[in-house]
Amino acid sequence: MSTTAHSGDIKDLVDDLYRREGRRIFATLVRLVGDFELAEEAMQEAFSAALESWQKDGVPKNPRAWLVSTGRFKAIDSIRRRIRFDKKVAVMAQELEASYESFEENIEGYDDETFNDDLLRLVFTCCHPALASDARVALTLREICGLTTEEIASAFLTSAGTIAQRIVSAKAKIRDTRIPYIVPSKDDLPERLDSVLAVIYLVFNEGYSASSGAEAVRVDLSSKAIHLGRMLNEILKDPEVSGLLALMLLHESRREARVDSAGDLILLEDQDRSLWKRELIEEGSALVEAVYAGGEIGVYSIQAAISAVHARAKTAADTEWGSIVALYDLLLRAQPSSVVALNRAVAISMRDGPESGLDLIEELLSSGELSEYHLSHAARADMLRRLGKREEAAAAYKEALTLARQEPERRFLERRLKEMSE
Amino acid sequence: MRFICLGYADTENFEKLSPEAVGAFMDKCFAYDKELFESGHFVGGQALMFAEHGVSLSVKGGEVSVTDGPFVETKEQLGGILILEARDLNHAITLMSKHPGVKMGRFEIRPANLEVGKLFKEKTGMEMPWS
Numbered sequence: 001m002s003t004t005a006h007s008g009d010i011k012d013l014v015d016d017l018y019r020r021e022g023r024r025i026f027a028t029l030v031r032l033v034g035d036f037e038l039a040e041e042a043m044q045e046a047f048s049a050a051l052e053s054w055q056k057d058g059v060p061k062n063p064r065a066w067l068v069s070t071g072r073f074k075a076i077d078s079i080r081r082r083i084r085f086d087k088k089v090a091v092m093a094q095e096l097e098a099s100y101e102s103f104e105e106n107i108e109g110y111d112d113e114t115f116n117d118d119l120l121r122l123v124f125t126c127c128h129p130a131l132a133s134d135a136r137v138a139l140t141l142r143e144i145c146g147l148t149t150e151e152i153a154s155a156f157l158t159s160a161g162t163i164a165q166r167i168v169s170a171k172a173k174i175r176d177t178r179i180p181y182i183v184p185s186k187d188d189l190p191e192r193l194d195s196v197l198a199v200i201y202l203v204f205n206e207g208y209s210a211s212s213g214a215e216a217v218r219v220d221l222s223s224k225a226i227h228l229g230r231m232l233n234e235i236l237k238d239p240e241v242s243g244l245l246a247l248m249l250l251h252e253s254r255r256e257a258r259v260d261s262a263g264d265l266i267l268l269e270d271q272d273r274s275l276w277k278r279e280l281i282e283e284g285s286a287l288v289e290a291v292y293a294g295g296e297i298g299v300y301s302i303q304a305a306i307s308a309v310h311a312r313a314k315t316a317a318d319t320e321w322g323s324i325v326a327l328y329d330l331l332l333r334a335q336p337s338s339v340v341a342l343n344r345a346v347a348i349s350m351r352d353g354p355e356s357g358l359d360l361i362e363e364l365l366s367s368g369e370l371s372e373y374h375l376s377h378a379a380r381a382d383m384l385r386r387l388g389k390r391e392e393a394a395a396a397y398k399e400a401l402t403l404a405r406q407e408p409e410r411r412f413l414e415r416r417l418k419e420m421s422e
Numbered sequence: 423m424r425f426i427c428l429g430y431a432d433t434e435n436f437e438k439l440s441p442e443a444v445g446a447f448m449d450k451c452f453a454y455d456k457e458l459f460e461s462g463h464f465v466g467g468q469a470l471m472f473a474e475h476g477v478s479l480s481v482k483g484g485e486v487s488v489t490d491g492p493f494v495e496t497k498e499q500l501g502g503i504l505i506l507e508a509r510d511l512n513h514a515i516t517l518m519s520k521h522p523g524v525k526m527g528r529f530e531i532r533p534a535n536l537e538v539g540k541l542f543k544e545k546t547g548m549e550m551p552w553s
Contacts, residue, residue: 037516040513040516041461041516044509045461081453081457082520142510142512148423148509148510148511149510149511149512149513150423150510150511150533151510160510160511160533161511163511164511164512164515167512168512168515
């Protein structure tokens with residue numbers, strides 16, 4: 001074998017390990033060295049060292065353990081050098097070195113469970129409720145997904161400086177308030193998991209509702225969120241994790257069908273269903289079924305089930321509205337909110353006709369809670385349109401337009417408004 | 423990614439120090455610069471003499487005029503630049519936060535505008551140093 005081919009193989013191997021295992025190794029190093037920045041630097045150095053050393057001495061039996069061990073050594077080395085500038089780190093160095101022998105004995109025993117456990121620590125730390133919501137998102141994307149500050153900034157159409165400050169202050173908060181690097185106990189898990197799932201879903205929706213114009217330059221946040229969902233679903237057995245992953249996959253399956261070439265939104269009922277991605281639907285639906293078979297059903301799973309009912313309808317007219325209404329009933333009980341009630345009203349209008357939907361929506365609007373929400377007026381307008389009350393419908397579309405912010409939504413409402421006067 | 427770090431020095435901070443203390447401070451800076459260099463982050467850099475040793479060029483009435491200075495109002499002036507290679511802005515912040523120089527004056531970290539370097543190469547066929 002020629003040397004170049006050999007070194008090329010090693011480079012591919014190291015690149016592949018970096019892609020697949022880099023964040024896990026980082027997560028483990030954060031636990032071992034107790035510091036995000038030190039761990040990041042150590043991880044990068046360990047991978048560079050691997051490239052050099054494995055070409056010379058061959059690939060070690062357990063590459064992951066080698067990388068962690070080398071990373072840890074690099075971190076100790078870096079701390080030693082820093083002692084010259086900063087006396088405070090001397091204690092840190094002593095502690096790390098003191099644990100050296102027991103660590104070296106243990107490292108070969110590190111298995112998938114150890115690494116996954118560390119990754120979970122990282123996930124729960126980045127999504128800790130003590131951090132501001134936008135900080136959780138930025139930290140999750142950078143530390144768990146491995147995006148750069150600049151990529152996150154471009155995804156959220158903001159400056160790298162803004163994102164950088166969020167990340168710096170979030171890390172300072174983790175350090176100063178001593179947020180522990182642990183997987184929460186069974187008692188705390190549901191609440192803490194809620195926060196993690198909310199971050200993932202927020203990232204997904206940010207990518208899903210992005211206007212088409214800037215999409216080319218934006219990092220695909222939805223695929224990052226799905227990747228996170230898959231990863232979490234692999235290492236944490238929880239029905240809501242599966243539910244969220246299913247929900248994202250089912251939404252994602254319709255991505256191409258939901259916007260036309262001009263970037264305008266196409267309603268579910270008008271979408272070309274042949275554009276829906278079958279393999280995503282199948283994966284999502286199978287996850288929903290597995291959750292339902294388990295019997296423990298939460299809000300993400302119910303929403304995924306609703307999406308799955310839509311997905312299995314061959315045409316819009318085939319939609320089983322009865323099942324969808326039943327699922328909304330369930331969702332309204334699990335998560336009483338006026339937005340859910342609005343969606344339920346729309347489903348009822350599809351099952352029983354626009355009259356019954358209109359009554360429910362007007363009842364909701366009169367309670368005042370949804371009067372500032374553009375979709376409630378849009379839904380009311382739609383009922384009126386279906387009932388042939390064109391003037392009243394036009395007034396309601398106008399009301400929705402004064403509240404809608406996103407361009408594609410505004411264009412949709414303007415089109416409908418124009419239809420009412422034709 | 424490439425970043426340019428502009429190190430501002432507060433001359434008052436320096437005036438307060440004994441020559442030995444200034445020497446010790448410089449040693450610390452050198453040690454950290456060496457570390458940055460060895461880890462591939464230090465791409466280039468240069469310390470500047472105080473502004474009183476420099477001149478300013480400007481055009482007045484079509485003629486280039488030379489004045490002493492620049493005379494800055496504050497005691498803070500540009501003391502040096504460092505060209506840094508980092509993974510992203512947060513990495514650059516991490517690296518520069520550890521630099522002993524930050525104790526003597528603020529650092530401004532600016533992403534390099536590589537587009538200009540690309541344009542230069544396109545127009546001249548030459549590689550701009552550090553880009």
